[in-house]
Amino acid sequence: MCRWLAYSGTPVLLENILYRPRHSLIDQSLHAKMGVETTNGDGFGVGWYGTSGTAKDTPAVVREIGPAWSNRNLREIAGHVRSHLFFAHIRASTGSAVQQTNCHPFRHGRWMWMHNGAVADFQRVRRDLVLAVxxxxxxxxxxxxxxxxxxYLALTYGLADDPPGAVARMAGLVERVGHEHGIEYPLQMTVAVTDGLRLWSFRYSSQGASRSLFYSTRVETLRSLHPDLDFLREASDDTRLIVSEPLGxxxxxxxxxxxxTYGVVQPEGDAMFSFAPALPA
Known part of the structure; x- marks a missing residue:
């Protein structure tokens, strides 16, 4: 499987989140504690938005096939790029090739997407799923x-207009096709998706035993708990991290x-809702 994080809030250097925490994503690339694999070295990717924060922004995406822990280009980028919303992903392949086009995050227009989990027996159901795109x-x-x-199934099912509904319809199709092929538990997923203004995250599996996913406590609460942390004095109240496993x-x-469950981080306030697949029309 994989490990990932999504950040939204006060513009910050990527290195402050990717490298400095005790159990940073870079540390997790070698020493993951909650993933299926301890080592996640089959590529990595980062994607970020500029600071204008408009709906017309498209994210920059950098993806490489080597491990994150030793990549000098990632370290260079992280020390110079500042963003209010970015994704980072370290990959452990579940069977597909280790190549740049298979590394997350994926981008289409202003949208970014990353995933931890798997479509069970993907090679058996791949044709049916691809034909639905x-x-x-x-x-x-x-x-x-x-x-x-x-x-791309979520995009097909209306991601631009209704992200939760589109992801539900994507999950519903995956489960329906999987069951048609005799697969008992077709889907395992934690997903992050964003349009550069809002950030949605989803935790779901057909078996009801999903991969780990965590969100950070509101900043004003953290300030009272940890008044000695310099970063919290600079962070806005709406700063939020969503991670596959805690950074410390x-x-x-x-x-x-x-x-x-799925949640949304947005200017008008965060919210969390129950999630269930829905059959597409």
Whole structure:
């Protein structure tokens, strides 16, 4: 499987989040504690938005096939790029090739997507799923992963207008096709998706035993718990991190996302809702 993080809030140097925490994502690339694999060295990617924060922004995406822990270019980028919203992902392949086009995050227009988990027996169901992708969108599929197909299915089912509904319809199709092929538990996913203004995250699996996912406590609460942390004095109240596993062990910082749940980080206030697949029309 994989590890990932999504950041939204006060513009910050990427290195402050990717490298400096005790159990940073870079540390997790070698020493993950909650993933299926301890080592996540089959590529990595970062994607970030500029500081204007408008709906017209498209994210920059850098993806490489080597491990994150030794990549000098990633270290260079992280020390110079500042963003209010960025994704980072370290990959452990579930069977698809280790190649640049299979690394997360995936981008289409202003949208970014990353995933931890798997479509079970993907090679058996791949043809049926790919045929459901809108033909115009299919032209943009570059790699061979289940994660990218999931993204383009969500785009097909209306991600631009209704992200939770589109992801639910994508999950519903994956489960329906999987069951038609005799697969008992077709889908395992934690997903992050953003348009550069809002950030949605989803935790779901057909078996009801999803991969780990956590969100950070509100900043004003963290300031009262940890008044000695310089970063918290600079962070806005709406700063939020969503992670596959906690970046450290400070008390009160991390909260587990409940099973079969999605959340949205947005200017008008964060919210969390139950999540269930829905059959597409």
């Amino acid at each position: 809108d033909p115009d969108l299919f032209l943009h599929v570059e790699g061979s992963t289940d994660s990218e197909v999931m993204f 062990d400070l008390p009160g910082v991390w909260n587990e996302v409940p099973e079969s």
